[in-house]
Amino acid sequence: MWRFIGRRLLYAVPILLGVSIIIFALVQLAPGDVTDILIPPEAPKEVADILRHKFGLDRPVYEQYFIWLGNLLQGDLGVSIFTNQPVGSELASALSNTLMLAIPAAFLGFTLGAVLGVLAAFFRGGWLDKLFSGIAIAGVSLPHYWVGIVLVAIFAVTLNVLPAQGMGPEDGDVWDSLRHLILPVITLSLIPMGVISRLVRASVLEILSQEFISALSAKGMARRRILFHIVKNAAPPTLAVMGLQFGYLLGGSILVETVYNWPGSGGLMNLAIFRRDVPVLSSTILVLAGIFVAINILVDVLQALIDPRLRR
Amino acid sequence: MADQVSAREAIEGPIPTLDPAEALARAREGKGYWKRVWESLKDDKVTIVVAIVLLLIFLAAIFAPLIATHDPSKGSIIGRLKGFGYKDHLLGTDETGRDMFSRLVFGARLSLISGVLPVIFALLIGGSLGIAAGYLRGRVNTVIMRSMDVLYAFPSILLAIAICGILGSGLENTLLALTITFIPPIVRVSETVTVQVRSLDFVDAARTSGASSASIMCRHVLNNVLGQILVYTTSLVSLSIILAAGLSFLGLGVTPPDAEWGLMLNNLRQAIWVNPTIAALPGVAIFITSMSFNLLSDGLRQAMDIRL
C-alpha cells in the first residue's frame, strides 16, 4: 500500500515539472514583457534595457526557467509587478477566501446531488425521476455565472434580502457574513450537484441491475441494508468524481467570484489579468494546479483503499 | 478445385451464387449499425425537438444579416436598456442602446464558432491520438498518455484562462485555449474505448490478415469506437459554449464591440439594477443552446445503446 502511495507521489513530480514548463512557456510566448507595463513606450531604449537586466530578462531562456523554478521550490512565488508585494501572502489570503466558498458549496452540491441521484434511480421512470434528471441536466447546461447574475437580480435587486456582492465588512457580525455567503455558495454548488446527481443515478441503476442485488433481496434482506450495499458499491467512482469536482471548485471559482466580487483566488487572477501582472497570474495558476494534482493523488489513494482492485 | 462439384452440391443441386460486384454493392448498403442508430434517433421525440432548435439557432447565426432588425453595433444614447417592444426593438436594447435581438442573433455566430469549432478540432486531434495510443500500446501509449497527464493537472477553466490570460484575448486564442483544454479528455476516452475493442478477437483476426496497423485502425477499430467517442464529444459542446462565453465574460475572449453572448453578459452586469430581464437575456441564449446539445448527446447515447 505504501508502495502505491510512494509511486503516486513520485509520479506527481514530473507532472508538476511539466506544468511549470507549460506556464513558463506561455509566459515566454506572451506578447510584450514587463517593460511595456512599467514604463511608457516613449522611454529611451537604455531605460528599457536596464529594466530588462534587472528582471533577468536578458539571460538565455533555460537559465531564466531554472532561476524561476529554483525560486519556486524555495517558496518564493515572485513579487507582484503592480503592488510590489510578495505573491505568496496575497495568494494565501485569497485562497482562504475561496475555501470559504468551496467547502460549503462542495458539501451542498454533493449531498443534494447524491440524494437527487438516489431518488431518481429508485423512482426510475416516474415523474420524480424525470424532474430530478431535468434539474441535473439543467445544472450542467446552465452557465453558472449567469445563474449567479439571475440570483442577484432576484434576491438582491428585486427582493433586496441578500447582498449583491462582496464579503461584507470586516468587522461585521457573523450573520452578516453568512448572508454574503449564501448566494455565491448556491451558485458555485450548481455544477457539482448536476454532475454528481447524474453520476449517482447512473451508478445506482447499474448496481440495481446486477444480479447480486436480486440475490440479496431473495434472501430476504431488508431494503435498508440493501441500500447500504448499494452505497458501498457506488462509492468508489463517485468519490473520485467528488474529489475532482472539489478540485474544479477550487481552481475554477473565478467566474463566480467575478460575479460576486469575491476576493478569492479567482478574483486575484481576474485582477492580475486586467493589470497584466504576470508574476501573480502565473504563480496563482501554478499553485492552483499543484493543489489539483494533490487532490487527484488523494482521490486515487482513497479509491485504492476502498477498492483493492485498483492498487496497481 | 473450383470446378469440382462438392458433395453438397451433388445432393442439393447447385448453390445459387452471387456476382462479386453485386455482393460489394449489397455490402455497402446493408443495414449497418449507423443506419440503425439513425433510425432510432428519428423515433426519439426529444431528440427531434432539440435538433430542430439547434438547426434554427444555426440558421439564425448563418443568416444573421438577413434576420437582424437593426445594426448590432449602432447604439443610441437615449434608448438604453429599454424593455421588450420599445419602438421596434423586439427584445429591447442593451446598455449602449443597441438592439438586443440583433446582437443576440449576431452573437450566435461567435458563440457557436467558439463553442463548436474547438470541440471539432479536439475530436480530430484527440481522437487520433487516443486511438493510436490504445491500439499501438507500448511506448507510443506511454508518451501520449503521460503528456495528457500533464495537461490534466489543470482544472479545465484554469487551462483556458492560463492560455488566454497570458497570451491575450481574442478569438484565435480562445479557439486555441479551448481546443487544448478538450484534447486530454477526448484522448482519455478514445484510448479507453480502443483498449477495450483491441482485446476483442476480431482485431486479432484482422491482424492475421497481414494488414498494416493503420489499415486495421481505420477499417476495424474506428467503426467500433466512434460511437462512444462521439457521444462523449457531443456532451463537450455544451461545456465548450459555456466556457467560451465564460472567457468572454472575463474579458478574455471576444473583445468589444463584437457581439458574443458571454461578452454581452458581462457588459450587462450593471444593468441588473435597471432592467434585470434584459440583463439576463444572453444567458438564456447560452442556456438553450447548451441544453440542446446536452439532450442531443443523451439522445445519441440512447440510440447507440442498441443491443446487438
Next chain:
Amino acid sequence: MTTPTQPAPTTAARAPLMTVADLRKHFPIKRNLLGRTLSAVQAVDDISFQVIKGETLGIVGESGCGKSTTARLLMRLIEPDAGVVTFDGNTVGGAHGVGVRDLYRDVQMVFQDSYASLNPRMPISMSIAYGPLSQGMNRKAAMAVAVKLLEQVGLNPVLYANRYPHELSGGQKQRVNIARALALRPRLVILDEAVSALDKSIEAQILNLLIDLKQEYDLTYVFISHDLNVIRFISDRVMVMYLGHIVEVGRVEDIYARPEHPYTKALLAAMPSMDPRKRTETAPITGDPPNPIDPPPGCRFRTRCPHAAQICEDRTPSLNDGAATGEGHLVACHMRDRRSGHPEARSSGASQ
C-alpha cells in the same frame, strides 16, 4: 491482380510442416522499480513439438494449461520470449526469418465464437474479404473469394453476404470464421476452441464441415480443445498439456487406449462414462491445480500425482526422457524413464 503465388511446397507428405523448439512465454505480473520481473505467469514453458503435414494434431488440456497461448504464439499474435518456430523448413520471425505478413499466407487461425470474433460493424462478406484485400487483391476479386467461400461453408451468399454477425446463429458465425481463415488459402489452420461454444448438434455439423474442408483443400490442422470427445473424434495425434508443459504426445489411439502419464490417465478417467455399468466411484484426481504464477519446481503435476517421489521435485521430466512407447508416443514422466531413479520407474509399454 491474382492471389499471390504460394511457394511450391517443399514438404513431402509425413514430413513436419511446422516445428516448435523450446517455445516459452511468461507474462510478468509484478515488476520492481527497475523493471525486473518479480513474478510471472509461466504460461508456456520451453515446449517442443512438430506438426506433420496433412495431420490433425489435437492439443488438449484444462483451462490455464497454456494451449490458447501456444496457439497465439504460433500465429505470432504474441511474441515468444524464447524458442524457434519453423514453417516449411524456414524460421519464422527474427532477423532473417519469414515475416509475419508472409506467414499469414500459409498459417491461419479459426477463433472461438466468443462475444466478438467477427467485427460487429462489418458485413460478413467484408470480414472474409479483408484478408485477401490486405494482401493486395482488388476489391472485386476479394469479394469473389468471399462469395465462393460462403458457398463452401454452407452459407448461401445471396442470403448471407451482407448480414451482420448479430444476425447469425453461433453455428453460422463459426462457418464465417472458418471461411475467413480459408480466405488466404493457408496450408496450416490452427483452431482454438473452435466448437467449444456451440450446442452439441451444431458442433457435430461444424466438425464434419472441417473434415470436408480439410480434404478438399489439403489442409493441416492444429485443433485445440478441452473437450476430450471432440479431440478423439477429429485428431490423428494428440498432445496433452498441463501448466505450460507437454506431458504426453502420441497417436490418438495410443493416448486414449494406453495413456501413460498420470495426468492423462486422470483426465480420461474423469470423463463421465456413458455406460451405466462403469460408474466412476472415486474422484480420479484430487487437489487444485497449482498456481501458474511461479509454479513449483520439478514436475508440475507432482502436487496432485499419487505416484510423486523425490525425483519428481528435483528434476523436471522432459518428453524425451521416457522411452518411446509406440510410434511417436512420448511421455514426460519419471516413471517411464528407467534411469530416473523413480521407485516405480520401468520401461514403458507395460499395461496399467
